[in-house]
Amino acid sequence: MTVLVVAEHRRGELRDPSFEALTAGRELADATGGDLHVGVVGGDVERHAERLNREGVDLVHTVAHGEEFNHDVSTQAIAQLVEAVEPTVLLAPDTVNGLDYLPAVAERLDLPLVTDVIDLEYDEGLTVTRELYEGKVETTLSIDAPRAAITVRPGSWPQAEGTGDAEVDAFDATIDESAVRSTVTGFQEIGGEVDVAEADVLVAVGRGIESEDNLEIVRELADVLGATLAASRPVIDNGWLPADRQVGQSGKTVSPELYIAVGISGTAQHVSGVRAETFVAINDDPNAPIFDVADYGVVDDLFEVVPALTERLKRS
Amino acid sequence: MKILVTITEARSVDTIFEIDGLDIDDRYLSSDLNEWDAYALEEAVRRTEDEGGEVVAVTIGPEGVEGTIRQTLAKGADRAIRVWDEQLAALDLLDPLTKAAVLGAVVDAERPDLVFTGVQSGDDAFGATPIALASTLGWAWGTVVNDLRLEASVAHVHRELEGNLEELTDVERPAVLSIQTGINEPRHASLRDVTEAQQADIAVRDLADLGLGGDALTSSIDQTALYEPEREGEATIYEGSPEETAAELATVIEETGVMQ
Numbered sequence: 131m132t133v134l135v136v137a138e139h140r141r142g143e144l145r146d147p148s149f150e151a152l153t154a155g156r157e158l159a160d161a162t163g164g165d166l167h168v169g170v171v172g173g174d175v176e177r178h179a180e181r182l183n184r185e186g187v188d189l190v191h192t193v194a195h196g197e198e199f200n201h202d203v204s205t206q207a208i209a210q211l212v213e214a215v216e217p218t219v220l221l222a223p224d225t226v227n228g229l230d231y232l233p234a235v236a237e238r239l240d241l242p243l244v245t246d247v248i249d250l251e252y253d254e255g256l257t258v259t260r261e262l263y264e265g266k267v268e269t270t271l272s273i274d275a276p277r278a279a280i281t282v283r284p285g286s287w288p289q290a291e292g293t294g295d296a297e298v299d300a301f302d303a304t305i306d307e308s309a310v311r312s313t314v315t316g317f318q319e320i321g322g323e324v325d326v327a328e329a330d331v332l333v334a335v336g337r338g339i340e341s342e343d344n345l346e347i348v349r350e351l352a353d354v355l356g357a358t359l360a361a362s363r364p365v366i367d368n369g370w371l372p373a374d375r376q377v378g379q380s381g382k383t384v385s386p387e388l389y390i391a392v393g394i395s396g397t398a399q400h401v402s403g404v405r406a407e408t409f410v411a412i413n414d415d416p417n418a419p420i421f422d423v424a425d426y427g428v429v430d431d432l433f434e435v436v437p438a439l440t441e442r443l444k445r446s
Numbered sequence: 447m448k449i450l451v452t453i454t455e456a457r458s459v460d461t462i463f464e465i466d467g468l469d470i471d472d473r474y475l476s477s478d479l480n481e482w483d484a485y486a487l488e489e490a491v492r493r494t495e496d497e498g499g500e501v502v503a504v505t506i507g508p509e510g511v512e513g514t515i516r517q518t519l520a521k522g523a524d525r526a527i528r529v530w531d532e533q534l535a536a537l538d539l540l541d542p543l544t545k546a547a548v549l550g551a552v553v554d555a556e557r558p559d560l561v562f563t564g565v566q567s568g569d570d571a572f573g574a575t576p577i578a579l580a581s582t583l584g585w586a587w588g589t590v591v592n593d594l595r596l597e598a599s600v601a602h603v604h605r606e607l608e609g610n611l612e613e614l615t616d617v618e619r620p621a622v623l624s625i626q627t628g629i630n631e632p633r634h635a636s637l638r639d640v641t642e643a644q645q646a647d648i649a650v651r652d653l654a655d656l657g658l659g660g661d662a663l664t665s666s667i668d669q670t671a672l673y674e675p676e677r678e679g680e681a682t683i684y685e686g687s688p689e690e691t692a693a694e695l696a697t698v699i700e701e702t703g704v705m706q
Binding site: 242 | 457458459461463465470539541542543546568569570571572573574575576577578580581582586587588589590604605606607608609610611612613614615616617618621627628631665666667668669670671672673674675677678679681682683684685688689691692693694695696698699700702703704705
């Protein structure tokens with residue numbers, strides 16, 4: 131069988147989840163002795179093709195059209211590429227942009243679609259694994275169809291490395307401009323006074339804190355540690371802390387010496403943004419996925435543990 | 447202006463639960479208005495409060511979800527539609543393309559100016575229905591919208607990308623817009639609104655009402671297993687009183703040397 135991976139780029143650079151999707155695609159192709167193709171739409175496609183020629187890639191399809199991602203262009207180009215290549219599995223990264231065109235391709239070509247997949251197997255048919263209920267449960271799904279469209283979760287596969295001997299094919303997609311009904315007019319950085327990515331010590335607070343007033347107990351912990359206060363998404367959405375404090379996929383990626391997660395469940399969107407040397411989690415739910423990534427944890431009420439920890443550290 | 451808002455009743459799992467075959471028993475599950483949909487609803491209600499018009503909330507689900515759909519009426523939706531029948535009940539998995547086919551038929555019947563959805567639902571988190579719906583309708587779309595300005599023929603949206611970056615995009619109308627959390631502050635319904643919503647009629651439609659035959663619901667995706675994931679990490683979990691566990695954590699923190 132043939133696996134077709136769609137690569138993603140932004141502001142001139144291929145994004146890491148593209149190379150992770152190549153690894154997932156190669157594993158799948160190996161399961162049946164098949165070929166791995168990769169497609170890239172727009173930007174400097176020749177330079178992208180060189181970088182995408184990683185070990186195990188058999189063919190790179192380039193579609194030269196536009197500089198930045200446009201979902202209407204990608205939908206048309208990838209749908210045409212799928213009809214030409216006829217892959218058994220179409221793979222894309224489960225990113226904001228991957229999810230912005232692949233469902234339309236699937237709908238247009240009547241391909242079964244499964245998103246946010248964390249594992250793939252092929253044995254006389256495709257079986258995928260995904261999480262439910264914020265990672266507390268996993269489910270496997272079997273897909274009984276000649277072809278399928280899948281998005282794979284960033285961070286679930288290592289990036290493909292090395293250099294392959296792929297051919298490069300300039301694919302001549304026909305883009306109907308009248309069907310391009312969205313126009314990207316620019317980008318905007320969400321900045322602020324605090325750069326959590328620069329901090330050596332972070333105390334991050336999540337939904338478990340329950341109210342803005344309760345932030346005081348984590349502020350006290352941060353103060354005694356000389357740490358920067360950070361947060362997961364719900365705290366930002368509630369307006370309890372400004373957006374520059376957000377850690378995770380839509381916020382900043384951080385790599386502190388010490389990361390203390392307080393009342394954070396640990397969704398993939400959050401933990402994908404944390405690369406801490408020492409990771410501590412305090413949460414009252416023993417099934418919270420945060421304990422999968424933590425080095426040290428306490429399963430208990432944060433309103434009791436955090437003040438006790440602050441007091442203990444004051445005496446240090 | 448008429449805005450149709452798609453609504454999901456999202457389920458969450460209690461701290462302690464058991465898996466029975468392919469299901470978790472209802473006694474371990476809580477249900478509520480999907481968090482993302484609450485923001486989508488609020489955004490729609492604010493538009494019609496400013497400019498006039500109607501907000502229609504649409505959900506796919508059995509009678510048991512009516513408590514959730516009534517929340518949308520209490521929070522400002524003018525009407526609510528619930529789609530359900532035996533064919534839908536028999537489905538193993540309500541995947542995004544199937545949802546899009548059903549919701550697309552509702553849009554065809556209601557002919558709104560815009561459709562707002564949440565970016566994803568908190569339980570299955572497919573995040574694909576808004577785009578599949580737009581594709582079904584042949585409409586334009588904008589996803590992960592965290593800022594929105596509407597003009598007569600275009601929606602100016604900010605799309606939230608990864609890493610504190612936003613994309614500024616103009617989307618032709620009519621469009622399906624998936625709304626990100628944080629775009630507004632969803633209102634709390636007053637007791638009076640809640641009481642009125644309890645009395646409101648909810649229109650129930652089956653697939654035949656929407657002109658959909660049974661073949662609209664063929665899915666080749668089957669759920670084959672449901673299980674608690676193996677814990678990947680090797681976290682050291684401290685047990686004891688808060689003072690005892692705090693002392694253990696303090697030792698760990700001191701050993702990192704960050705408190706010099």
